[in-house]
Amino acid sequence: MHGCARFTPLLEGYLDGELSAEQIDAVEEHLWSCPRCQKELEELCTLRKILREAMEEGLVNEQLQVAWDRITEGLTPPTLKERIWWPVRNLLPPFRPLRTLAWGLALLAILLFIIPLVTTAPSPPVEVESIESEHPVMIFQGEEGMTVIWLFEAEE
Amino acid sequence: MKKLAFFALVGLFSLLPYPLLAHGEEVKIGVRVVLASHKGSGVDNGLQDIQRKLNDLFNYSSYRLLQERSFFLTQGQVKQLPLTKGRDLRLKLLRERKGSVEIIVKILREGKEIFKTKAKLKKGGVFLIGGPKHKGGVLVLAISAQGA
Numbered sequence: 001m002h003g004c005a006r007f008t009p010l011l012e013g014y015l016d017g018e019l020s021a022e023q024i025d026a027v028e029e030h031l032w033s034c035p036r037c038q039k040e041l042e043e044l045c046t047l048r049k050i051l052r053e054a055m056e057e058g059l060v061n062e063q064l065q066v067a068w069d070r071i072t073e074g075l076t077p078p079t080l081k082e083r084i085w086w087p088v089r090n091l092l093p094p095f096r097p098l099r100t101l102a103w104g105l106a107l108l109a110i111l112l113f114i115i116p117l118v119t120t121a122p123s124p125p126v127e128v129e130s131i132e133s134e135h136p137v138m139i140f141q142g143e144e145g146m147t148v149i150w151l152f153e154a155e156e
Numbered sequence: 157m158k159k160l161a162f163f164a165l166v167g168l169f170s171l172l173p174y175p176l177l178a179h180g181e182e183v184k185i186g187v188r189v190v191l192a193s194h195k196g197s198g199v200d201n202g203l204q205d206i207q208r209k210l211n212d213l214f215n216y217s218s219y220r221l222l223q224e225r226s227f228f229l230t231q232g233q234v235k236q237l238p239l240t241k242g243r244d245l246r247l248k249l250l251r252e253r254k255g256s257v258e259i260i261v262k263i264l265r266e267g268k269e270i271f272k273t274k275a276k277l278k279k280g281g282v283f284l285i286g287g288p289k290h291k292g293g294v295l296v297l298a299i300s301a302q303g304a
Contacts, residue, residue: 126275126281128275132271132272132273134271144209148213148284151271151285151287151288
């Protein structure tokens, strides 16, 4: 959904319970309809869980190296593609295949049918495309646009 | 979701090609055969709707409606009507598309084609073919097309 840039910085505070009641409502309403922020929140939760478990184990054993090893095991470094794509992705609205398809079809309809209808010049009421005759023929139009084909036929 | 379905339906229906929608539609063709002459004066009641146009276009004093026919044609169909003794009118509907029709009009004399024209008419449009001599005057054919 739109407005991810506004809500992403609030997710940490949301998990930490540092937000006001209005902010919580706004974040939850946004999360309801935004898969991207839902995923972001899920990733934050996972990260916190890894950190917490690692720290707890390290503290129990009083070995910080153990804690650090557990953290690095839980975290997978982002690939080159992810490092390039993620910042760009955050700037774009979320991709919705069905909505995109619907907009695409509507745009196609406009391009194929509506624009030609609007731009086509009005044609005259009658267009004579061809005439073949044994006798001389004249075509003329009256003041009101009535087309007349006059056949100069010999006497009956 | 309703909005989405609406846009999708609009898109899909808009993609239906016009010729497909119009395929097989009947077109009502009207033919009025008028004798225009200087014998007498006046315009028959059946010609009231085009009386002003006839008077603007020609300078005959009398316009008599000899016959009036209307019939339906579908694409490719041909209709032949007797005009006067030895003269026939043959009409063929070539195509019906986007509010207009394309027709071929032929005039036959003793079975021989003496005149042929191909014209495109807007539905509701009328055009005239005049000139063939008949009983001291001339024949004027008013040909019209309307959607069924």
